[in-house]
Amino acid sequence: xxxxxxPPSVSVSPGQTxxxxxxGDAMPKQYAYWYQQKAGQAPExxxxxxxxxxSGIPERFSGSSSGTTATLTISxxxxxxxxxxxxQSADSSGTWVFGGGTRLTVL
Amino acid sequence: ExxxxxxxGGSRQSGGSLRLSCAASxxxxxxxxxxxxxxxxxxxxxxxxxxSGSGQRTFYADSVKGRFTISRDNPTNTLFLQMDSLRAxxxxxxxxxxxxxxxxSWLDSWGRGVLVTVSS
Numbered sequence: 628x629x630x631x632x633x634p635p636s637v638s639v640s641p642g643q644t645x646x647x648x649x650x651g652d653a654m655p656k657q658y659a660y661w662y663q664q665k666a667g668q669a670p671e672x673x674x675x676x677x678x679x680x681x682s683g684i685p686e687r688f689s690g691s692s693s694g695t696t697a698t699l700t701i702s703x704x705x706x707x708x709x710x711x712x713x714x715q716s717a718d719s720s721g722t723w724v725f726g727g728g729t730r731l732t733v734l
Numbered sequence: 735e736x737x738x739x740x741x742x743g744g745s746r747q748s749g750g751s752l753r754l755s756c757a758a759s760x761x762x763x764x765x766x767x768x769x770x771x772x773x774x775x776x777x778x779x780x781x782x783x784x785x786s787g788s789g790q791r792t793f794y795a796d797s798v799k800g801r802f803t804i805s806r807d808n809p810t811n812t813l814f815l816q817m818d819s820l821r822a823x824x825x826x827x828x829x830x831x832x833x834x835x836x837x838x839s840w841l842d843s844w845g846r847g848v849l850v851t852v853s854s
Binding site: 628664671 | 777778779780781795829835838840841842844846847
Protein backbone atom coordinates (compact mmCIF):
# COMPACT_ATOMS: atom_id res chain seq x y z
CA UNK A 628 0.00 0.00 0.00
CA UNK A 629 1.05 3.60 -0.58
CA UNK A 630 3.00 5.35 2.13
CA UNK A 631 4.27 8.84 2.80
CA UNK A 632 7.39 9.15 4.92
CA UNK A 633 8.21 11.67 7.62
CA PRO A 634 11.27 11.85 9.90
CA PRO A 635 10.36 10.60 13.40
CA SER A 636 11.80 13.66 15.10
CA VAL A 637 13.16 17.15 14.54
CA SER A 638 14.78 19.31 17.20
CA VAL A 639 15.47 23.05 17.06
CA SER A 640 16.27 25.84 19.48
CA PRO A 641 13.80 28.70 20.03
CA GLY A 642 13.99 31.27 17.26
CA GLN A 643 15.47 28.87 14.74
CA THR A 644 13.76 27.43 11.66
CA UNK A 645 12.29 23.94 11.71
CA UNK A 646 11.72 22.01 8.50
CA UNK A 647 9.66 18.81 8.44
CA UNK A 648 9.50 16.78 5.26
CA UNK A 649 6.93 14.39 3.83
CA UNK A 650 7.93 12.19 0.91
CA GLY A 651 5.87 10.01 -1.41
CA ASP A 652 5.91 8.91 -5.01
CA ALA A 653 2.47 10.41 -5.72
CA MET A 654 3.32 13.76 -4.19
CA PRO A 655 3.91 15.48 -7.56
CA LYS A 656 0.22 14.95 -8.39
CA GLN A 657 -1.34 15.21 -4.94
CA TYR A 658 -1.51 18.01 -2.38
CA ALA A 659 -0.02 17.81 1.10
CA TYR A 660 -1.85 18.85 4.23
CA TRP A 661 -0.28 19.38 7.65
CA TYR A 662 -1.81 18.94 11.10
CA GLN A 663 -0.36 19.94 14.45
CA GLN A 664 -1.20 17.75 17.44
CA LYS A 665 -0.20 18.86 20.91
CA ALA A 666 -0.01 16.32 23.71
CA GLY A 667 -3.41 14.91 24.58
CA GLN A 668 -5.22 17.12 22.08
CA ALA A 669 -6.97 16.69 18.76
CA PRO A 670 -5.07 17.51 15.58
CA GLU A 671 -5.38 21.00 14.12
CA UNK A 672 -4.93 21.93 10.46
CA UNK A 673 -1.97 24.28 9.93
CA UNK A 674 -1.39 24.03 6.15
CA UNK A 675 -3.66 22.89 3.31
CA UNK A 676 -3.09 22.42 -0.42
CA UNK A 677 0.70 22.40 0.02
CA UNK A 678 1.10 26.02 1.07
CA UNK A 679 -2.20 27.63 2.11
CA UNK A 680 -2.54 28.73 5.72
CA UNK A 681 -5.95 28.63 7.49
CA SER A 682 -7.12 31.74 9.24
CA GLY A 683 -5.79 31.98 12.76
CA ILE A 684 -2.59 30.06 12.03
CA PRO A 685 0.52 32.19 12.67
CA GLU A 686 2.49 33.42 9.66
CA ARG A 687 5.59 31.56 10.88
CA PHE A 688 3.97 28.38 9.54
CA SER A 689 4.48 27.84 5.81
CA GLY A 690 4.42 24.96 3.38
CA SER A 691 5.93 24.06 0.04
CA SER A 692 6.18 21.10 -2.27
CA SER A 693 8.68 20.09 -4.93
CA GLY A 694 8.84 16.79 -6.72
CA THR A 695 8.15 13.92 -4.35
CA THR A 696 8.65 15.94 -1.15
CA ALA A 697 6.44 18.39 0.70
CA THR A 698 7.92 20.53 3.45
CA LEU A 699 6.41 22.24 6.48
CA THR A 700 8.55 25.16 7.62
CA ILE A 701 8.20 26.86 10.98
CA SER A 702 10.21 30.08 11.11
CA UNK A 703 11.22 31.55 14.44
CA UNK A 704 10.10 28.48 16.38
CA UNK A 705 8.47 29.14 19.73
CA UNK A 706 8.15 26.84 22.73
CA UNK A 707 4.41 26.54 22.05
CA UNK A 708 5.17 24.94 18.68
CA UNK A 709 6.41 21.76 20.35
CA UNK A 710 4.02 19.09 19.08
CA UNK A 711 3.60 16.19 16.71
CA UNK A 712 3.12 17.18 13.07
CA UNK A 713 1.27 14.89 10.70
CA UNK A 714 1.40 15.01 6.91
CA GLN A 715 -1.67 13.90 4.93
CA SER A 716 -1.73 13.24 1.22
CA ALA A 717 -3.24 10.70 -1.18
CA ASP A 718 -2.23 7.94 -3.54
CA SER A 719 -2.77 8.06 -7.29
CA SER A 720 -6.42 6.98 -6.88
CA GLY A 721 -7.14 9.64 -4.28
CA THR A 722 -7.17 7.36 -1.23
CA TRP A 723 -6.01 9.32 1.79
CA VAL A 724 -2.84 8.45 3.64
CA PHE A 725 -1.11 9.94 6.68
CA GLY A 726 2.58 9.93 7.40
CA GLY A 727 3.89 8.45 10.63
CA GLY A 728 4.15 11.86 12.27
CA THR A 729 7.14 13.95 13.31
CA ARG A 730 7.75 15.04 16.89
CA LEU A 731 9.10 18.59 17.00
CA THR A 732 11.14 19.26 20.11
CA VAL A 733 12.02 22.83 21.05
CA LEU A 734 15.29 22.66 22.93
CA GLU B 735 -18.29 27.63 16.22
CA UNK B 736 -17.89 24.09 14.90
CA UNK B 737 -18.18 21.43 17.57
CA UNK B 738 -17.69 17.69 17.12
CA UNK B 739 -18.25 15.43 20.14
CA UNK B 740 -17.56 11.72 19.93
CA UNK B 741 -19.12 9.09 22.18
CA UNK B 742 -19.59 5.34 22.40
CA GLY B 743 -16.05 4.23 23.03
CA GLY B 744 -15.17 1.44 25.42
CA SER B 745 -13.55 -1.95 25.85
CA ARG B 746 -14.43 -5.09 23.93
CA GLN B 747 -12.96 -8.49 23.37
CA SER B 748 -11.70 -9.50 19.97
CA GLY B 749 -14.64 -10.33 17.69
CA GLY B 750 -16.98 -7.92 19.45
CA SER B 751 -18.79 -4.84 18.19
CA LEU B 752 -18.98 -1.18 19.09
CA ARG B 753 -20.85 1.81 17.67
CA LEU B 754 -19.30 5.24 17.78
CA SER B 755 -21.28 8.45 17.43
CA CYS B 756 -20.22 11.99 16.66
CA ALA B 757 -22.58 14.87 17.41
CA ALA B 758 -21.95 17.87 15.16
CA SER B 759 -22.98 21.48 15.55
CA UNK B 760 -22.05 24.95 14.32
CA UNK B 761 -22.15 24.25 10.60
CA UNK B 762 -24.51 23.01 7.88
CA UNK B 763 -23.95 19.32 8.55
CA UNK B 764 -25.49 17.89 5.37
CA UNK B 765 -23.21 19.91 3.08
CA UNK B 766 -19.95 18.46 4.37
CA UNK B 767 -18.40 15.04 3.98
CA UNK B 768 -17.29 13.57 7.28
CA UNK B 769 -14.41 11.29 8.20
CA UNK B 770 -13.21 9.00 10.97
CA UNK B 771 -9.47 8.94 11.74
CA UNK B 772 -7.85 6.75 14.39
CA UNK B 773 -4.61 6.80 16.31
CA UNK B 774 -3.11 3.73 17.94
CA UNK B 775 -1.31 4.40 21.24
CA UNK B 776 1.96 6.23 20.55
CA UNK B 777 1.46 6.03 16.79
CA UNK B 778 0.53 8.28 13.90
CA UNK B 779 -2.87 9.02 12.43
CA UNK B 780 -4.68 6.52 10.21
CA UNK B 781 -7.61 7.38 7.92
CA UNK B 782 -10.47 4.94 8.60
CA UNK B 783 -13.55 5.93 6.59
CA UNK B 784 -15.36 8.83 4.96
CA UNK B 785 -18.95 9.54 3.96
CA SER B 786 -20.34 12.13 1.55
CA GLY B 787 -22.68 14.87 2.71
CA SER B 788 -25.75 13.00 1.49
CA GLY B 789 -24.55 9.72 2.95
CA GLN B 790 -24.79 7.96 -0.38
CA ARG B 791 -21.08 7.52 -0.97
CA THR B 792 -18.78 5.80 1.50
CA PHE B 793 -15.06 5.05 1.43
CA TYR B 794 -13.01 2.74 3.65
CA ALA B 795 -9.40 1.95 4.40
CA ASP B 796 -8.45 -1.59 3.42
CA SER B 797 -7.74 -2.37 7.08
CA VAL B 798 -11.42 -1.95 8.05
CA LYS B 799 -13.28 -2.72 4.81
CA GLY B 800 -15.98 -5.32 5.37
CA ARG B 801 -15.89 -4.87 9.17
CA PHE B 802 -16.70 -1.19 9.75
CA THR B 803 -19.65 0.81 8.44
CA ILE B 804 -19.75 4.60 8.33
CA SER B 805 -23.12 6.32 8.17
CA ARG B 806 -24.80 9.60 9.06
CA ASP B 807 -28.18 10.91 10.12
CA ASN B 808 -28.45 14.41 8.72
CA PRO B 809 -31.70 15.40 10.51
CA THR B 810 -29.95 14.87 13.88
CA ASN B 811 -26.47 16.05 12.76
CA THR B 812 -24.89 12.78 13.82
CA LEU B 813 -22.11 10.69 12.32
CA PHE B 814 -21.71 7.00 13.16
CA LEU B 815 -19.11 4.28 12.90
CA GLN B 816 -20.34 0.71 13.38
CA MET B 817 -17.36 -1.46 14.24
CA ASP B 818 -17.80 -5.24 13.95
CA SER B 819 -15.38 -8.16 14.15
CA LEU B 820 -13.06 -6.03 16.24
CA ARG B 821 -9.38 -6.89 16.42
CA ALA B 822 -6.61 -5.94 18.82
CA UNK B 823 -5.18 -3.76 16.05
CA UNK B 824 -8.32 -1.59 16.16
CA UNK B 825 -7.30 -0.29 19.59
CA UNK B 826 -6.79 3.46 19.68
CA UNK B 827 -8.40 6.85 19.85
CA UNK B 828 -11.01 7.54 17.19
CA UNK B 829 -11.55 11.09 15.96
CA UNK B 830 -14.40 12.36 13.85
CA UNK B 831 -13.52 15.22 11.55
CA UNK B 832 -15.27 17.59 9.16
CA UNK B 833 -14.10 17.72 5.57
CA UNK B 834 -13.92 20.84 3.50
CA UNK B 835 -12.80 21.58 -0.04
CA UNK B 836 -14.06 20.01 -3.22
CA UNK B 837 -12.14 17.66 -5.46
CA UNK B 838 -9.24 18.01 -3.06
CA SER B 839 -10.53 18.02 0.48
CA TRP B 840 -9.01 18.19 3.92
CA LEU B 841 -10.04 18.03 7.57
CA ASP B 842 -10.60 21.48 9.01
CA SER B 843 -12.27 20.59 12.32
CA TRP B 844 -11.72 17.65 14.64
CA GLY B 845 -13.38 16.26 17.73
CA ARG B 846 -11.43 15.40 20.89
CA GLY B 847 -11.68 11.69 20.16
CA VAL B 848 -12.95 8.60 21.95
CA LEU B 849 -10.98 5.59 23.16
CA VAL B 850 -11.55 2.06 21.87
CA THR B 851 -9.75 -0.86 23.49
CA VAL B 852 -9.91 -4.35 22.02
CA SER B 853 -8.41 -7.18 24.00
CA SER B 854 -7.49 -10.55 22.60
